[in-house]
Amino acid sequence: MPETEPDAGVSDDLKARFNEEAMPLLDQLYGGALRMTRNPQDAEDLVQETYLKAYKNFGSFTPGTNLKAWLYRIMTNTYINSYRKKQRRPLETSADEVTDNQLYTSSSHDSTGLESAEVEALKSMPNSRISEALNALSEDYRMVVYYADVEGMAYKEIAEVMEIPIGTVMSRLHRGRKQLRGMLKDVAKERGIGLDHADMADAAGKQDAKEK
Incomplete structure (x- = not known):
């Protein structure tokens, strides 16, 4: 789980909202990160950096809008700027581990x-x-x-x-x-x-x- 250390710029209310609303999406974000990087370690690093950025900037998120899309946008930009050029060998894991239990059975449709x-x-x-x-x-x-x-x-x-x-x-x-x-x-x-x-x-x- 990404570390979200107390930050002087994040209010207690925002911290509580972030933990309640953003953290439950962690597994879904990891699934997306794994699709981007095709490497478990890179995916974990990407998700951690994404959540740290999201935590620090959570005050700019508009309540009631699509939080998952907001997180994915941060992750996509982070991947493009930081990971695409330096990622490890692709897919250093089995196909079963790659799935995040959402593959074509997700209720999110x-x-x-x-x-x-x-x-x-x-x-x-x-x-x-x-x-x-x-x-x-x-x-x-x-x-x-x-x-x-x-x-x-x-x-x-x-x-x-x-x-x-x-x-x-x-x-x-x-x-x-x-x-x-x-x-x-x-x-x-x-x-x-x-x-x-x-x-x-x-x-x-x-x-x-x-x-x-």
Whole structure:
């Protein structure tokens, strides 16, 4: 757990709110950090630095807005500025350890009110195979797919976290899901899972309509 030592610039009320509201999101942030870094030690370091920054700047967070997105934005910026160039060898752990018990089974999809057809189909597949395929995606596609299909974030939230246009989010998500389907196609065929169903190609379009 990140150390949040008493800080003269943080009031007792803010400290209490931070512990009550931000700390329960720690495991989710670690899952995202692991997707970014693909290395457990780097992920732990990234989460710790993220929480320290968030703690010191918690007074700037607007109550009632999306705290998880705010934390993810801090973590994304920290990763870009501090970890991308110096990260360790990727994925020095087993696929089972990489999962954070959210892989395509997360209840957080309710935040968009829509689960993609891919998510429904992928629920029938082994987490280890999904994890391997997700980690094989390029960083930009991997994180958009993670935020959308694991964390259940809406396009607007992802755009804010990654500081990219909504159109770019939609494009990366479409391409990332397509690549993911391609990598999992053989496994899906073995298990009788229809990843080539027409609903798959239409999933992004359904979410587009939901967000309008």
